[in-house]
Amino acid sequence: MQNILERKAFTVSMANEKNIKAIDYLGVTSGNKVANKFKKSGLTAIRSENVDAPLIAELPLALECKLVSYDEKTELLLGEIVNVTADDSVLDENGKLSVEKLAPVCYDSAGHGYYVMERRVGNAFSDGKTL
Numbered sequence: 717m718q719n720i721l722e723r724k725a726f727t728v729s730m731a732n733e734k735n736i737k738a739i740d741y742l743g744v745t746s747g748n749k750v751a752n753k754f755k756k757s758g759l760t761a762i763r764s765e766n767v768d769a770p771l772i773a774e775l776p777l778a779l780e781c782k783l784v785s786y787d788e789k790t791e792l793l794l795g796e797i798v799n800v801t802a803d804d805s806v807l808d809e810n811g812k813l814s815v816e817k818l819a820p821v822c823y824d825s826a827g828h829g830y831y832v833m834e835r836r837v838g839n840a841f842s843d844g845k846t847l
């Protein structure tokens with residue numbers, strides 16, 4: 717949090733199944749206690765061209781954000797997405813993001829499980845109109 721406040725920027729990366737161990741390690745370890753946290757995770761921090769915050773080379777999709785506000789009391793942090801970086805491997809033939817190809821990992825905080833989101837089950841703003 718200290719870094720985000722100093723740099724006024726942060727990135728939000730989406731992980732896939734390949735990176736589970738590494739991203740869980742980043743979550744359970746603090747850089748305040750383990751100085752070489754990134755190196756130990758096996759992931760690579762690279763410089764973003766758009767914000768003063770690192771990107772993770774191995775993660776295929778990232779939102780690059782400028783800090784808009786942070787409320788210490790509620791810990792509510794707001795950011796403006798100024799760029800989205802996507803690896804070619806997660807784009808479809810039209811250059812659009814393919815959720816199936818990305819297959820992002822989601823976290824279930826109740827069961828402490830990681831799940832992969834990869835199957836489309838409906839069409840937004842459309843399926844409901846059939847009723």
Ligand SMILES: Cc1cc2nc3c(=O)[nH]c(=O)nc-3n(C[C@H](O)[C@H](O)[C@H](O)COP(=O)(O)O)c2cc1C
Nearest residue numbers: 717739740741742743744745746747748749753823
């Ligand atoms: C599965 C998982 C979920 C987490 N969710 C949150 C969360 O919602 N909010 C939060 O402040 N920290 C959460 N954490 C803890 C942070 O990831 C952790 O404090 C942070 O990585 C510490 O790293 P740092 O001190 O190097 O910044 C979570 C950790 C894990 C493993």
